[in-house]
Amino acid sequence: MSSRPAPRIAVLPEALAVLGIAAVGCETALALVGGLAVAGVGAAVLVAAALLAARYVHGAEAMDSDYRRKVRLVSSREPTLRYWDAAIDDARESLAGYELHLRPLLQRLYAVRLAERHGVSLYTEPGRAAALLGPELWPWIDPAKPRLSKDAPKVDPRLAPGPIPDRTLAALVERLETL
Incomplete structure (x- = not known):
């Protein structure tokens, strides 16, 4: 650091x-x-x-750190376990399901963990965050990557087409736990 x-x-x-x-x-x-x-x-x-x-x-x-804006890492509405279950099922069905439902939830958890444990902002210090996550997982969490819209889902060429692989999902959760 x-x-x-x-x-x-x-x-x-x-x-x-x-x-x-x-x-x-x-x-x-x-x-x-x-x-x-x-x-x-x-x-x-x-x-x-x-x-x-x-x-x-x-x-x-x-x-x-002399920033005069409210830092909002966790929104006021916390998703329930039922919502997490549905988001994981959507991610296993299609990449669009991951992009629309699971990715925002994981980004929020990663932002909180990076800020609490490492003093790194996922959104303002993406280089440091990418170094902590690793090059194989960063494309799945990268906040600079445009999100898919519900109207016109497009596949990001950095990610494999189809649903998110279970090994990648497991690696994202394991890395979140080890941060």
């Missing part, structure tokens, strides 16, 4: 000055309208917000 420095969030002095002036203005308005007690509550809220913002900026590298 290569150790690359994570980008840091730049805190501009001008931004801090504007926030400081806005905070002083708000406190002055609160003191004029509501008195000293309301100004005290306003000051407590501003201090709490400043501490949360500082913690967010300081801990961002440890928490999410």
Whole structure:
């Protein structure tokens, strides 16, 4: 694994000055309208917000590698065992069944396992993910490969036509377990 420095969030002095002036203005308005007690509550809220913002900026590298989007590895709807059984049956019947039903489920499991155990993103670091999976299994999981559509299924020339071989399916599951 290569150790690359994570980008840091730049805190501009001008931004801090504007926030400081806005905070002083708000406190002055609160003191004029509501008195000293309301100004005290306003000051407590501003201090709490400043501490949360500082913690967010300081801990961002440890928490999410400075990416400010929600990482969604597992969707909210978990497939049941019955769905997995149907997806495996579809994959054994045709390549289109694998592409449409089983491949997205396996990609999700591989994405979670690679992220948890190796700190590798299946989607943003495909080279590292391919090296961990191996060249014989990567074409079956590769997220960059276009998915088949339900309307016009086409066979990917990298994959053998027909259903997914049982040995390949077993190898995908075994590799997932060993990652």
